[in-house]
Structures are given as structure tokens and as C-alpha cells.
Amino acid sequence: MRTITIDLIQERMILNQDIYSELGGIIFKKGTILKERDREILKAFGITKIEIDQESDVNEKQDKVVNKTEDQSSLAEDFNTYFKNALKVIDIVLKNAQGNAPIPIMAIREVITPLIQDKYINPQYLLNLKLYSTDFTKYESHHALSVSLLSYAIGKWVGLEKNEWIQLALAGILHDIGMSRIPSHILYSKNKLVPYEYEEIKMHTFYGYKMLNHTMGLSKGTHLAVLQHHEREDGSGYPLHFKEQQIHFYAKIVAVADIFHAMISKRNYRSEYSPYLVIDHLLNESYQKLNSFIVRTFAKHMVNLSIGNKVILSNGMVGDIIYIDQNSPTRPMIKTREGIINLAQEINLHIKEVFKQNQK
Structure with a gap:
């Protein structure tokens, strides 16, 4: 490790510290492999000196990256297999529910269970669920x-007890099980629903x-999540127009998950939305309709x-x-050929896609 002035930055040097702006936002993370163009970014933020590792560490680090990439590829294949196996069972469960069969x-x-391992409960998989739909x-x-x-995942992240996580997973599976009671001519109508049809959907x-x-095997919270996942904090939801504390915490979690996946999914009547745009939407909704802490x-x-x-x-x-402002995580500053774009100010723009490493 050694300290250098930013004028001495060379390609492939490895940063040995997190670099922050005066406002506390992180500019570069420790371990970043620097490029000469990063010198201008550091200058723009008033950074004059940095700590780096020796350049000889680069090859070792790149070997680790290659091995990690291979491991991730194997994990992704396993996830895909587990996902497809689960879909077969869930498809049967939902179809059988139309005939009053017991829920297994x-x-x-x-x-x-294979899908809720820690190695899969992360953005790499959860942001890309649309790929399996x-x-x-x-x-x-x-x-x-x-x-x-x-x-x-949300139950885990918000700090609920571990035994509650599986109940939330079951609530997610079963949240729309009542759709099996909706007449097919309404459920699959290609026309805009008339008021009485929409009221039936809400049932x-x-x-x-x-x-x-x-x-058997479901908690009270899981039952209530099925009933209340369309309720909203301001009372504008359905079926009972409950507000805030009247709504079970599980229902508030399933509501966020329900909206997120519905919006990132491509449907036969519309294209999918960028997950970053959807998270923007959820954050906006958290001021009145969705639980702010959960979102x-x-x-x-x-x-x-x-x-x-x-x-x-x-x-x-x-x-x-x-640059990423932690108060607006989906709207960072972007350096393009045309100049720097601050997405926090350019509200009509959003991130559509993050390139994978091998796409750069």
C-alpha cells in the first residue's frame, strides 16, 4: 500500500480505500481497478491523494474475478433449474385450486426451499426475475x-424473525389464489373491464x-396478507379500505413485492418497465400509499x-x-460522451439497464 497524488494514477492501479465526497456519498469503492479517466472524476470532487495497492496485485485480483464469474455461472444454472421445478408445482397448485383441491x-x-438460500436472495437474481417470465x-x-x-427477501431485510420468512414466502405464493374463483371471461378479458367486472376482480x-x-401450516399473518395485500396506507386500497396500523405487516411486504414484479414483467398488452424506474415509483408511493420503511x-x-x-x-x-447520492440511489450522476448527466435533476430520464462485466 502507498499514497500517491492523483496526477500519478495509472491504468490498472488498485484503490486501497473508499473515496467519499464532502457530502458523504461514495465516489469509488476500495478494490476498484482505476483507469486514467478516473483522475478527472477525482479532481472534480476535490480529491488530491489516494491510497493504492501495488500494481502486481492486479493479475491476482483478475484471476479471482474469473473464478468468481465461473462460480456465478454455475449458480445461475442451478437457480434456473430450481425455478422451473418450482413453477411446475405451483402451476398445478393454482389449476387444482379451481376445483377446490386442498393446498399442499x-x-x-x-x-x-432451494430458491431461498442466502446465495440467491440478492439483487443479481431478484432484479432479473422478469427473465424467467x-x-x-x-x-x-x-x-x-x-x-x-x-x-x-424483504422479510429478511427488514429484520423479521427467521421463522417468519417462510410464512412470507408462502403468502407470496398464495396472495392471488382467490383469482381461481374469478370467472374466466372476466379474468382473461382482452377488453377494458367494466365497473362490475373490476369489482369482481377485487373480490x-x-x-x-x-x-x-x-x-394447515399457515400463520395468521399469512392469511391476512392474502386478504390485505391491496390495502394502502392512506385507505385508498381494497377490499376494506384499511389504513396504516389496520394493515398487517406481512400484507404491506407482499404489496411491495406484488407491485415490483408486476411492473418489471412483460405482458401481452405492454412492455416491461426498468426495475430502477419501478423502484423510483415505489419510493414515490411510499409517501402515502406504501409503508416507507419497507420500501x-x-x-x-x-x-x-x-x-x-x-x-x-x-x-x-x-x-x-x-457518483451515487444515497438519498436517491436510483438516480446517480452519469458521465457520457456528451457530458455529465445528473439523473436526480433529469426526471424524464432513468436507468434502463446496467451492463454486465462482459458487455462493457
Whole structure:
């Protein structure tokens, strides 16, 4: 380790410290492999000296990155297999529910257990759940499983007891089980729903709650999440127009997971939304309709942007992240060929995609 002035920065030097701005935002993380262009970024923030590792560490670090990439590829293949296996079971459960078949809670727990391992409860997988939802005819199953994984993750991140996490996962699987009681001509209508049809759709929360009344293996919170996941903090939701403390905490978690996955998913009547735009939407909704603590905790864990990430913006421009304000994690400063764009000020722009390492 040694300290140098930024004028001496060379390609492939490794940063040995976190670099912060005067406002406390992180500019570069420890371990960043520097480029000569980073010198200008540091100058812009008034940084004159940095600590670096010896350049000889670069090759060793790159070997570790290669090995890590190979491990991640294997994990992704396993996740895909587990996801598909779980979908088969959930698809059968949802279809059988139309005929009043009992809900096989133990079978559901068995197929989701491999997916809720710590190595999968992270943004790498949860931000990309839309990639597994390409079959529009299986959307209900994909949505149920995805909301399950997201609800489990949120329960963990907000600090609930470990034994509650699996109940949240079950709530996610079953939150829309009442849709099996909605007439198919309404549920799959290609036309805009008329008022009475929309009122019938809203009844799925009551139907699902009633269906699960005598199902063993579910907590009270799980039952209430099925009933209340469309309630909102300001009383504007349904079916009972509950507010704030009247709504069970599980229902508030499932509500966030439900909205997130629905919006990032491509449907036959619209394109998917960027997960970063959806998180923006959730943060805006947290002021009145959604629980602020849950949404902000979710955003904190899901927005895995880092200084140096290459991104594509909604207008097609490509650039590198040079600064992240922790109060607006989805709206960093981006350096493009045309100049620096501050997304916190350019509200009509958003991050569409973060490039993977091999796309740069």
C-alpha cells in the first residue's frame, strides 16, 4: 500500500480505500481497478491523494474475478433449474385450486426451499426475475413464485424473525389464489373491464382468504396478507379500505413485492418497465400509499449500483456512473460522451439497464 497524488494514477492501479465526497456519498469503492479517466472524476470532487495497492496485485485480483464469474455461472444454472421445478408445482397448485383441491403447503415449501438460500436472495437474481417470465400463458405461476421470493427477501431485510420468512414466502405464493374463483371471461378479458367486472376482480382477496381458512401450516399473518395485500396506507386500497396500523405487516411486504414484479414483467398488452424506474415509483408511493420503511429497505438492498458501472439510459445514451447520492440511489450522476448527466435533476430520464462485466 502507498499514497500517491492523483496526477500519478495509472491504468490498472488498485484503490486501497473508499473515496467519499464532502457530502458523504461514495465516489469509488476500495478494490476498484482505476483507469486514467478516473483522475478527472477525482479532481472534480476535490480529491488530491489516494491510497493504492501495488500494481502486481492486479493479475491476482483478475484471476479471482474469473473464478468468481465461473462460480456465478454455475449458480445461475442451478437457480434456473430450481425455478422451473418450482413453477411446475405451483402451476398445478393454482389449476387444482379451481376445483377446490386442498393446498399442499408442504409440497410448496419443498420446492421453494432451494430458491431461498442466502446465495440467491440478492439483487443479481431478484432484479432479473422478469427473465424467467417469458411465457405469457404462465404469468400467474411466474408472478406467484416471484412475489414469494421477493417477500421472503424483504422479510429478511427488514429484520423479521427467521421463522417468519417462510410464512412470507408462502403468502407470496398464495396472495392471488382467490383469482381461481374469478370467472374466466372476466379474468382473461382482452377488453377494458367494466365497473362490475373490476369489482369482481377485487373480490379475489376475500375469495383467497376464505379458501385458506382451514389450510394447515399457515400463520395468521399469512392469511391476512392474502386478504390485505391491496390495502394502502392512506385507505385508498381494497377490499376494506384499511389504513396504516389496520394493515398487517406481512400484507404491506407482499404489496411491495406484488407491485415490483408486476411492473418489471412483460405482458401481452405492454412492455416491461426498468426495475430502477419501478423502484423510483415505489419510493414515490411510499409517501402515502406504501409503508416507507419497507420500501426504503427494499430499495437499499435492491439498488446494487456502484461507481464505474456502465449503464444505458432510457433515451439510449450510454455512460458510466461517477457518483451515487444515497438519498436517491436510483438516480446517480452519469458521465457520457456528451457530458455529465445528473439523473436526480433529469426526471424524464432513468436507468434502463446496467451492463454486465462482459458487455462493457
